[in-house]
Amino acid sequence: MSRTIIVSNRLPTKVQRTDDSLTFQPSEGGLATGLGSIYREDDNVWVGWPGLFVETTEEEEYIAEQLRADSMAPVFLTEAEIRDFYEGFSNSTLWPTFHYFAQYATYEQEHWEAYVAVNEKFCQAVLELAGPDDTIWVHDYQLLLLPEMLRQQRPECTIGFFLHIPFPSHELIRVLPWRAELLRGMLGADLIGFHTFGYMRHFLSAVSQILGIPSLNGQVETPTRTVLVDAFPMGIDYKRYEQTASSETAQQHEQDYREALREARVILSIDRLDYTKGIAQRLRAFELLLQRYPEWREQVSLVMLVVPSRDQVPQYAALKEEIDELVGRINAQYRTISWNPIHYFYRSFPLEELVALYRLAEVALVTPMRDGMNLVAKEFIASKVDQRGVLILSERAGAARELSDAIIINPTDAGQLAEAMHDALVMPEEEQTQRMTAMQALVRQYDVFAWTKLFMDRLAYSKIKQLTMATE
Numbered sequence: 001m002s003r004t005i006i007v008s009n010r011l012p013t014k015v016q017r018t019d020d021s022l023t024f025q026p027s028e029g030g031l032a033t034g035l036g037s038i039y040r041e042d043d044n045v046w047v048g049w050p051g052l053f054v055e056t057t058e059e060e061e062y063i064a065e066q067l068r069a070d071s072m073a074p075v076f077l078t079e080a081e082i083r084d085f086y087e088g089f090s091n092s093t094l095w096p097t098f099h100y101f102a103q104y105a106t107y108e109q110e111h112w113e114a115y116v117a118v119n120e121k122f123c124q125a126v127l128e129l130a131g132p133d134d135t136i137w138v139h140d141y142q143l144l145l146l147p148e149m150l151r152q153q154r155p156e157c158t159i160g161f162f163l164h165i166p167f168p169s170h171e172l173i174r175v176l177p178w179r180a181e182l183l184r185g186m187l188g189a190d191l192i193g194f195h196t197f198g199y200m201r202h203f204l205s206a207v208s209q210i211l212g213i214p215s216l217n218g219q220v221e222t223p224t225r226t227v228l229v230d231a232f233p234m235g236i237d238y239k240r241y242e243q244t245a246s247s248e249t250a251q252q253h254e255q256d257y258r259e260a261l262r263e264a265r266v267i268l269s270i271d272r273l274d275y276t277k278g279i280a281q282r283l284r285a286f287e288l289l290l291q292r293y294p295e296w297r298e299q300v301s302l303v304m305l306v307v308p309s310r311d312q313v314p315q316y317a318a319l320k321e322e323i324d325e326l327v328g329r330i331n332a333q334y335r336t337i338s339w340n341p342i343h344y345f346y347r348s349f350p351l352e353e354l355v356a357l358y359r360l361a362e363v364a365l366v367t368p369m370r371d372g373m374n375l376v377a378k379e380f381i382a383s384k385v386d387q388r389g390v391l392i393l394s395e396r397a398g399a400a401r402e403l404s405d406a407i408i409i410n411p412t413d414a415g416q417l418a419e420a421m422h423d424a425l426v427m428p429e430e431e432q433t434q435r436m437t438a439m440q441a442l443v444r445q446y447d448v449f450a451w452t453k454l455f456m457d458r459l460a461y462s463k464i465k466q467l468t469m470a471t472e
């Protein structure tokens with residue numbers, strides 16, 4: 001019987017060291033939820049890094065044994081690989097380039113070599129598990145070379161690849177010294193998926209401009225195979241957010257927050273710490289709102305959650321300082337004894353509290369400079385069980401392609417963003433309900449389970465197509 005193998009840089013379980021023991025914490029991320037029903041079925045398995053450096057083989061064996069029981073197979077990374085492959089090539093070369101922050105990108109040959117070596121390591125780990133007829137679904141920018149590496153070793157396998165971040169204009173891709181290798185790596189797949197048609201078009205034009213391989217209707221004709229390319233906008237586990245939002249616990253938390261904030265109206269922002277998310281620009285726009293519309297002072301607070309992330313990369317440490325400084329300055333200037341303009345948290349919250357904040361907020365600010373999709377926007381919508389609330393959404397988040405009933409803004413335009421906040425705060429309830437209901441229908445229907453099914457069905461179809469073409 002053929003099996004399905006999921007491969008991503010991180011496993012859906014986070015292994016952490018506390019004092020001298022190890023803890024295993026299941027991830028609550030969207031991908032883990034969406035693929036949970038697949039990798040735990042039959043003989044299927046998820047291959048990935050458990051997220052920590054492990055020194056001894058005894059410890060590696062112990063971790064592998066624990067994870068095996070939950071259908072996972074770990075790939076261990078050395079300290080040098082974590083530095084050069086993960087923090088280096090993945091997060092300091094590919095991440096900034098693909099998010100149009102080319103000025104932050106570094107181009108280190110050593111990082112590239114580590115990237116190739118770790119992709120090979122993942123390849124070996126998959127080969128140990130994969131039979132000739134298996135289906136392998138590879139995820140994200142850390143593993144762009146893996147599809148082709150697998151294709152070389154297992155020509156008959158069905159291989160899918162999904163990119164969770166934007167695919168930029170080929171003008172950015174061409175800057176990378178290793179552009180051709182990266183594109184060829186992806187083309188080892190039978191099906192390549194992106195969040196939007198825009199990313200897909202950029203990819204097809206990069207393949208044509210850089211590799212000279214043409215495409216027609218989303219089909220790339222390499223000398224040996226046809227590769228299908230398509231858009232699959234990722235969704236969330238809608239019911240989970242809807243149910244959590246209706247729970248007693250979330251309602252109680254919301255009540256507590258409301259009292260603590262003395263009934264001030266709430267604008268909410270939630271992100272990982274990242275320069276792509278437009279956090280500093282958002283703070284400046286909020287300050288502009290308070291300057292232009294003094295009537296909102298003491299009436300409205302910005303509740304801003306920033307989840308710590310990648311603090312070993314220098315730009316992230318600098319961004320953290322910039323945010324600390326901006327929040328401090330704005331609060332110092334505008335606060336009163338009974339009102340704080342910005343409530344800033346630099347930590348992560350349990351799901352019930354997160355959803356209580358979605359319930360509480362009248363306005364959600366999702367204003368990244370660039371974002372593959374952005375699931376926070378969809379979670380806010382799913383949690384609005386009373387159909388009230390306004391989403392302000394950046395035109396440069398993948399989610400904007402679907403959520404046209406949000407207030408769509410250009411995140412670099414602070415003036416426009418300040419006006420959008422004002423408009424959201426005065427929007428009549430009827431209009432809020434109308435927009436929210438339309439967005440809920442869409443997010444409910446195209447949830448993460450529909451996304452997984454669509455991709456897997458299309459992947460199976462791509463294989464049948466290859467086989468038919470081969471016999472013609």
Ligand code: GDG
Pocket residue numbers: 028029030164165234270271272305307347348349350351354371372373374375376379
């Ligand atoms: C990448 C792409 C794409 C945040 N704070 C807390 C918390 N979160 C959860 C949110 C949401 C997730 O983290 C963030 O997902 P995003 O989609 O917004 O962003 P990335 O992490 O950058 O993800 C992105 C995604 O992949 C999927 O393809 O949409 O564009 O960059 O689910 O809820 N969760 C909890 N507490 C927090 O404090 N429990």
